[in-house]
Amino acid sequence: MSTQKVEYDAALGGRVTLPSHVTTYHYAAEALQEIRNLVADCQETTQRSSKLIFQTLPKHMRRRAMSHHPKRLPRKYRQAHKSQMGKSGNQPVNGKRPSRKYRRRPKNLMREYVRRQRRHVWLETHIWHAKRFHMVDRWGHRLPYASCDKTYRACYRASAEHCLLQDISFYGCVELRGPLDMLREGFARLTSPQCGLGITARTFLSGRREGSVELFEDGRYPYGALQRASFMWRPRREEEDEKQTNHTLWLWLHPSGAQAVLNQLISVFQLKSTRQQKLPLNEAVTEEKMDVDKIEPVELSKETSPGKKNSKKKPEQRPLRFWTKTKAFDPQPSYFNSDGTLHLVLLQREFNRFRLTGPRAQKVLFASLRPHREEELQDKANYCQAALQLSSPAELLSNLVMAHLVVDPRLQRPKKRTKAVGKMEQPPLSAGDLLMNSQRVCRRVLCGARRRESGWPKALCPRTSTTSCENNMPLCQELHVPSNSKCRRFP
Structure with missing residues (x-):
């Protein structure tokens, strides 16, 4: 059935008349x-x-x-x-100062720097690494794990052709000071002659060379392995007697097993912490008699907590209690034996250690470090200059320790980034002469080095940074530098 279409326009037969414009x-x-x-x-x-x-x-x-x-x-x-x-409750706050200088004052920066180290300790190079590396939490430290860029080939090329620098400052240092016989007997229980030379070998006692030893639990060799630790002896003065004077041993421990080694040392040498001392109530405790920086923080137990009276505790004695706010700046724990002849001090975060790997490591050191020349240190400066000008560390003894006073490298930093590729001058001393003079120079630098209560020995911390180089591989060197907080600045 078809329907007829109805038109709309009147001109076409529709009913609506449309205007023409x-x-x-x-x-x-x-x-x-x-x-x-x-x-x-x-x-x-x-x-x-x-x-x-x-x-x-x-x-x-x-x-x-x-x-x-x-x-x-x-x-x-x-x-x-x-x-x-x-x-919606997201009103922006308009109370901020417009200028950035009010928010980045030095005191605020330092407070924030300390606050962020409450759980994990930062290295002094943390700010530099945090901008370029993936950071991980390991052994109580915040350490760089890998570069954010694809720099594996660059690192290999640097270690094979030039120089690669690594920050290993997370290694902890333990200082032991006491008679040599007591140290020999104690470490004989933690080591074995079958693993090589011991800590008290004559080749290491002079302080010229750094050694390494395998540490085990007390009397459990070959079981109960702890870790492989490196050590170094403080050189003695020429007039000191080997049997009558105390010897100082610096033991470098990896943080993964440092606590286990420390527990074994405390058990073997029968040490006790200074925090366990008790003083009578009627004795006046003054700041001159007490070294607060050496006291380790202790937590209050139920018996000693305030608010509860302990009737069993003697009224004439009380324990010393100290607290610190952060883990990064805890005081140095110290221990001693019953007769006070042997002392142990934890020198954690007191040194900066840098490892240089590569054939041009010697040239990098020569271009970066400048000996501090004074009248009484002229022979040491000449020795340092000659040692750094050697073509390779393989010309010297393995694990050789060289202590030098150098000028702060930041004062002679080049304006443009360069590479230490130039040819070095012929050293004034040969490798043989350096070997003959190394013991005398190292003794002069380190013999009078007795650890101050606040850090590195005074002889090593005048107004310049101190470096101690050791080459345990032909293409590897290490720098041991005191922390910035322990060295005096230039006036």
Whole structure:
């Protein structure tokens, strides 16, 4: 069944007569209000609309931070955006100072630097590594794990052709000071002659060479292995008698097994901590008699906690209790035996250790370190200059220890980054002469070095950094530098 199409225009047979033209002015005037209502409905952000102000902008004008920073929006939308954020509870705070210098004062930076080390200790190179490396938490330290860039080939090329530097300052140092016979008997229980030379071998006692030894639990060799530790003896003065004077041993421990080794040392030498001392109540405790920096923090037990009276404790004695705020700057724990002849001090975070690997490590040291020349240190400066000018550390003894006073390298840093590739001058002393003079020079530098109560020996900390180089491989060297907090600055 077909239906007939009805026309609309009268000219075609329809019923409606259409005008032949349209007046544009009248048409726009009639449609103006409709257009206004349409635009208002599109931009409306009331409860009837689910979009916010910054969501109504064109895509090319949108920014990711617009929801938090009103200044990212055009000026005419900022007030409405602040009103919306205020209703949702995200009102931006306008109480900040506009200048950055008020927020980065030195005291605030140091306070923040200390606060962030409450759980994991930072190395002194942490800021540099944190910008370039992936950081991991290991053994109570925050250590660089791997570079953020693909630098594996660059590291291999540096170690094979130039020089690669690594920060190994997380190694801890333990100082033992006492008679040689007592130290020999104690370490005989922790080591075995079948593993090589012992700690008290004559080749190490002079302080010229650094050694390493395998440590085991007391009387459990070959079981109960702890770790392989390196050690170094402080050279003695020429007039000191080997049997009558105390010897100082510096033991370097990896943090993964440092606590286990420390427990064995305390057990073998029968040491007790200084925190266990008790003083009578009627005795005046003054700062001159007590070294607060040496006392280890102790936690209050139930018997000694305030608020509870302990009737069993004698009224004439009381334990010493001290607390520190951070783990990074705890005082140095110290221990001693019953008769006071042997002392043990933990020198953690007192040294910066850097390992240089590569055929040009010697040239890097020569270009970076400049001997500190004084009248009484002229022979030491000449020896240091000659030792650094050698073509390779293999020309000297293995594990040789050289202590030198050098000028702060930051004072002679080049303006442009360069490589130490130039040819070095012929050293004034040959390798044989250096071997003959090394013992005399090292003794002069380190013989009078007795550890101060605040850090590294005074003889090693005048106003320059101290370096101790050791080459346990033909292409590997290490630098032992005191921490910046323990050295005096230039006036």
